[in-house]
Amino acid sequence: MRYHGAVIRPPSEASSLIVQVTYGCSNNTCDFCGTYLHKPFGVRPFEEVVDDVIGLPSGVRARVRRVFLADGDALVLSSRKMHDILDLLHRALPSLERVSSYANARNLLAKSVEELTGLRQNGLDLLYLGLESGDDQTLAGVHKGMTVAEQIEGCRRASAAGIELSVTAILGLAGITRSREHAKATGRALSAIDPAYIGILTLMLTPGTAMERRVTSRELVLPDSIGMLRELREIVAGLEVTDCLFRSNHASNYLPVGGRLPHDKHAMLAALDKVLLAPESVQLRPESWRLL
Numbered sequence: 001m002r003y004h005g006a007v008i009r010p011p012s013e014a015s016s017l018i019v020q021v022t023y024g025c026s027n028n029t030c031d032f033c034g035t036y037l038h039k040p041f042g043v044r045p046f047e048e049v050v051d052d053v054i055g056l057p058s059g060v061r062a063r064v065r066r067v068f069l070a071d072g073d074a075l076v077l078s079s080r081k082m083h084d085i086l087d088l089l090h091r092a093l094p095s096l097e098r099v100s101s102y103a104n105a106r107n108l109l110a111k112s113v114e115e116l117t118g119l120r121q122n123g124l125d126l127l128y129l130g131l132e133s134g135d136d137q138t139l140a141g142v143h144k145g146m147t148v149a150e151q152i153e154g155c156r157r158a159s160a161a162g163i164e165l166s167v168t169a170i171l172g173l174a175g176i177t178r179s180r181e182h183a184k185a186t187g188r189a190l191s192a193i194d195p196a197y198i199g200i201l202t203l204m205l206t207p208g209t210a211m212e213r214r215v216t217s218r219e220l221v222l223p224d225s226i227g228m229l230r231e232l233r234e235i236v237a238g239l240e241v242t243d244c245l246f247r248s249n250h251a252s253n254y255l256p257v258g259g260r261l262p263h264d265k266h267a268m269l270a271a272l273d274k275v276l277l278a279p280e281s282v283q284l285r286p287e288s289w290r291l292l
């Protein structure tokens with residue numbers, strides 16, 4: 001398998017075969033994201049994808065159960081190209097059970113529910129989407145390039161098509177001045193999306209990004225670790241979801257919290273309240289241990 005540049009995937013895809021079908025991200029505007037700063041967006045020639053997949057040793061092909069399509073928003077590909085890729089994967093990988101990729105709202109809004117249903121029926125099972133915030137002012141401030149309403153509608157189409165969603169939001173994204181609004185609105189937007197998985201990350205400053213420059217110049221002042229946990233509590237308190245695996249155990253977070261919602265909501269809130277009332281009673285992840 002050949003890869004162009006650094007390739008990332010969600011932690012839950014650690015054991016998946018990563019098949020690169022695009023390069024970079026078709027959006028690439030977000031102030032906080034340094035992943036594709038130096039990788040212009042492009043579509044990988046399909047022939048190369050075929051060569052890589054067919055070229056795997058047959059013993060490896062027989063064992064692949066999960067595939068993650070890289071890079072940053074493989075769903076930007078047309079439905080025809082996505083079907084070509086899914087057909088190839090099902091032909092070449094006899095044990096394949098799940099195909100997933102990153103996606104953004106614009107990718108989803110470019111496809112009808114019928115098109116997405118066709119992709120679901122051809123094996124596209126799960127999409128990872130970065131909501132980042134449920135607050136339009138915060139999204140505009142970090143140049144996400146998509147509104148909350150667009151993100152909710154894009155996700156609605158995926159859900160209507162039967163595609164599972166894993167949605168992430170980022171603590172600290174609005175700085176201290178809009179911290180509460182960001183958190184409250186994020187709880188509301190996540191509830192409206194009602195995904196199968198929610199992941200909460202804490203903002204990390206990537207060198208070379210606009211966000212790093214804004215924080216370094218003090219144009220944006222970030223909440224401290226306790227302020228980040230207050231945002232997390234506000235998000236959890238606002239969540240009204242049907243059946244969701246909630247995690248804030250990413251390496252960027254100061255405190256791992258997780259559970260199945262709505263069942264574990266009160267226990268999660270109680271755990272967070274305990275920390276917020278007596279921060280010295282808990283060992284938060286040291287700043288130097290936090291990772292992207």
Ligand code: SF4
Nearest residue numbers: 025028029030033072
């Ligand atoms: S956060 Fe997502 S949409 Fe924004 S630039 Fe990074 S990969 Fe692209």
